[in-house]
Amino acid sequence: MFPDVSRPVTRRAALGVVGAVGLAAATAGHASAAAPQLAFGVATPGGPLDAAGLNEVTRLAGEAPRLILLYKDFQQQAPVAEVQACLNRGARPVITWEPWVTSGGLQQPGYSPARIAAGYFDSYLRSWATALAPFGNQVTIRFAHEMNGDWYPWCPGVNGTTAEDYIAAWRRVHTVFTVNGARPQWMWSVNDPYFGSVPLSSVYPGSDVVDQLALDSYNFGTSQGWSAWKTPSQVFAPGLDALRALGTGKRIIISETASSELGGSKPNWIRDAIPYLDAQPDVEAFIWFHLLKETDWRINSSKASAGSFKKALAARALP
Numbered sequence: 413m414f415p416d417v418s419r420p421v422t423r424r425a426a427l428g429v430v431g432a433v434g435l436a437a438a439t440a441g442h443a444s445a446a447a448p449q450l451a452f453g454v455a456t457p458g459g460p461l462d463a464a465g466l467n468e469v470t471r472l473a474g475e476a477p478r479l480i481l482l483y484k485d486f487q488q489q490a491p492v493a494e495v496q497a498c499l500n501r502g503a504r505p506v507i508t509w510e511p512w513v514t515s516g517g518l519q520q521p522g523y524s525p526a527r528i529a530a531g532y533f534d535s536y537l538r539s540w541a542t543a544l545a546p547f548g549n550q551v552t553i554r555f556a557h558e559m560n561g562d563w564y565p566w567c568p569g570v571n572g573t574t575a576e577d578y579i580a581a582w583r584r585v586h587t588v589f590t591v592n593g594a595r596p597q598w599m600w601s602v603n604d605p606y607f608g609s610v611p612l613s614s615v616y617p618g619s620d621v622v623d624q625l626a627l628d629s630y631n632f633g634t635s636q637g638w639s640a641w642k643t644p645s646q647v648f649a650p651g652l653d654a655l656r657a658l659g660t661g662k663r664i665i666i667s668e669t670a671s672s673e674l675g676g677s678k679p680n681w682i683r684d685a686i687p688y689l690d691a692q693p694d695v696e697a698f699i700w701f702h703l704l705k706e707t708d709w710r711i712n713s714s715k716a717s718a719g720s721f722k723k724a725l726a727a728r729a730l731p
Contacts, residue, residue, distance in 0.1 A: 448728035450690040451697035453479025453506065455668065457704075460494040460505065469702060472711045474722040479552075481506045481667070481699050485514045486523055486536065490543035495551055506552040506599065506667070506699065509540075511581070512565045520565040525556070525573050525581035537585055541592035549595050554667060555585055557601035558628055560610040568610050575614040582617040601626035601667045604647075605654045612654055619660050624696075626667035627651040631685075633675030635707035641675035644685035652692065666698035670709035678713065679720035686724035 454477040458465040470476045480503045482494055491507060498505035511533075512523045527533065544551055556566045559578055568575045586598060600622045602612055616622070631647050632639035648666070655664055666689060671681045689695050700721075701709045712718040 447478070447730075448690075448725075449731055450686070450695065450728050451478040452725055453477050453481060453503075453665075453697055453699035454702050455481035455483075455699060456702050459483075460491075460497040460501075460503075463497075466501065469711065472718050472722065473725055475725060476501065477503055479504045479506050479665075479697055479699055481508060481554075483508045483510065483514075485510045485512055486533070487513055490540040492543050495544070495547055499547075499550060504550065504552060506554055508554045508557055508601075510564070511556055518563065518565060519571060521571045523565055524571050525566050525577040529577060529580035529584045531584070534584075534588055537588040538592055541589040541594040544589075544596060545592060545594040547596070549597055552597040552599050552624070554599040554601050554626065555582060557626075557667070558603040559615050560605060560612055561603045562609075568615065575610065578615050579617045583621055586617075586621040597623045599624045599626050599665065599667065601628060601665075602651065602655065603627075604629050604651045612658060616658055616660075619662070622660075622662065624665055625655045625658070625660065625662050626665045627655060628668040629666060630669060630701070630709075631671040631681055632707065633672035633678075635672040635674045639675075644681065644688040647685070648688065652695070656694070663696045664692075664694050665696055668701045669698055670701040672707040672709070673713050673717065674707060679716040682717060682720040683724055686721075686728065690728050 452473060452475065454466070454469050456462060456465045456469060459482045460466070460480050466477070466480070480498045480501070482491060482505065484491055484507060495505045495507075511525070511528060512520045556564075556578065558564060559567050561567055562569060565571050566573060566578060566581070568578055589596065598621060600617065603609070604627070605612065627648070629647050629651050631642050631644075633641045647669075652664065669685075671678045671685070689698050700711060702711055703709055711721045
């Protein structure tokens, strides 16, 4: 699934022709053949096991999410129950798998990509592969995301990590899964490129071990001392252009996005952002970060924002 071709695959082809093996592989028997081309996904505080939280998102959005994003670090076991909970809801689980201890801070050389590549974690990797193998390609793994930044231990320049170490670690993880019969979808997820960020071409693991490209991109508005309000085009276009410049032809998912209420109109931003993404022929889905974290990213941070979100989703194009 997610073939490497010489030009971007349109969503019409992706979801209309091979949808049974793509997003719809996780939603067989649930997703309508007339589902909108741009799929909606969500990350929530309670994750896949919080049925009430996901039901509330479904009510707010006017539809059930087709992807559910969850987070695991290298001290946690494969989330079999959470994967099954996603599939039971007709949603694809997207597991953000982070090679560190979440509460351990930036300096964690024990979990360095070099050590992963050298095989120190093979037993742990095998346990995940064995546990997830029965789900086939219904699971997406988003391994070591936002590697082009400098805020995670696996980023080049942190803990002595190099771009080559990162690539070697990714390929080692992929190999261990393959050898143990696990065939998930592999999502390579970058952060918005910025001045001084790691060049994407230097950390791309290779089209033979990457199924999907993905982008984390937010409108922080004026919620941070360094941030300013941005239009959807200003938020998404630079990262999308950078991913397309890799020349892989692979489809793209916006793996994390949301907007602050501060500095502009969030309802208007949502009104414009969803059709903007819907108009991108190689963008297959977006995942809304429905959390109160750096700012209030939630769909219902205001009544007007929630109403705009539901309306914009309802207006998406059909195949």
